[in-house]
Amino acid sequence: MNEKLVKIMTIPPQEFNDRNETLRVIHKRRSVRAYASTPIPEEIKNQIIHAAMRAPTAGNLMLYSILEVRDQNKKAQLVKTCDNQPFIAKAPLVLIFLADQQRMYDFYTTSGVPSLCDQKGVEFRTPAASDLLLASCDALIAAQTAVIAAESLGIGSCYIGDVMENIETHRAMFNLPPWVFPTTMVCFGYPKKETFSGNLNTRFNQKYIHFVDSYRQLQKPDFQEMYDHQMTPGFHAGDFPLGAANLAHLYYLRKTGSEFSEEMARSVKVALDSWK
Numbered sequence: 649m650n651e652k653l654v655k656i657m658t659i660p661p662q663e664f665n666d667r668n669e670t671l672r673v674i675h676k677r678r679s680v681r682a683y684a685s686t687p688i689p690e691e692i693k694n695q696i697i698h699a700a701m702r703a704p705t706a707g708n709l710m711l712y713s714i715l716e717v718r719d720q721n722k723k724a725q726l727v728k729t730c731d732n733q734p735f736i737a738k739a740p741l742v743l744i745f746l747a748d749q750q751r752m753y754d755f756y757t758t759s760g761v762p763s764l765c766d767q768k769g770v771e772f773r774t775p776a777a778s779d780l781l782l783a784s785c786d787a788l789i790a791a792q793t794a795v796i797a798a799e800s801l802g803i804g805s806c807y808i809g810d811v812m813e814n815i816e817t818h819r820a821m822f823n824l825p826p827w828v829f830p831t832t833m834v835c836f837g838y839p840k841k842e843t844f845s846g847n848l849n850t851r852f853n854q855k856y857i858h859f860v861d862s863y864r865q866l867q868k869p870d871f872q873e874m875y876d877h878q879m880t881p882g883f884h885a886g887d888f889p890l891g892a893a894n895l896a897h898l899y900y901l902r903k904t905g906s907e908f909s910e911e912m913a914r915s916v917k918v919a920l921d922s923w924k
Contacts (some may be wrong), residue, residue: 677807680804681735683837690742699797700790711783717742739835745791747783749775750827789832804839815915826922
């Protein structure tokens with residue numbers, strides 16, 4: 649075995665993470681919602697976007713577009729349409745990552761592909777839900793690459809999934825055609841110093857996330873141990889808000905069964921209907 653590889657394998661995982669700059673950036677990254685007033689220089693912004701464009705993409709088709717929101721009035725409107733999050737308006741850089749099949753199909757139509765299909769006696773296939781999912785994967789991979797690039801440059805970020813809501817409003821705001829969908833939005837900015845006080849959010853134990861060869865459906869004892877880290881000492885059932893009796897109740901009421909979740913479901917259905 650390669651001597652250098654053997655040497656690397658003998659380094660304890662945490663020490664290796666500290667030595668490897670890429671892993672250190674990934675492991676230390678956290679969502680940042682409070683930004684310093686320092687603007688992001690155009691050169692740095694371009695480095696972040698260029699890094700996103702180097703992300704893996706299905707068939708090298710780049711089935712996404714990146715929409716930068718500079719207009720302060722539009723940022724203020726996004727605060728309202730994205731679940732009332734004021735920090736959106738204060739972010740120096742706001743990027744919306746769009747699942748984009750419109751560009752590919754405009755390329756097809758302007759290049760005579762419909763006529764080709766007529767000649768061959770086959771149907772000209774337009775985007776389906778599967779194409780939306782594929783393009784969304786491209787958009788998300790690009791977004792996360794941008795996030796890691798920004799983090800390596802000392803720039804914090806926060807994902808805004810709520811941009812999937814209010815599809816009619818967002819289509820009008822940004823002139824989005826039917827085969828373009830706002831998969832996610834990311835706010836970027838230099839963090840205020842107090843942002844990094846405290847510990848990083850914990851993650852689930854790897855055994856509940858990483859399976860080998862076959863999916864394992866979790867049972868009640870698994871969930872009890874899996875979520876144990878989110879229960880602080882002295883926290884009892886009576887302490888849950890919203891009339892919840894346990895953590896699952898609380899998550900459902902605050903997330904899955906919430907008004908914003910219902911709006912997201914409605915909005916995505918509208919988008920899906922236009923992809924049929």
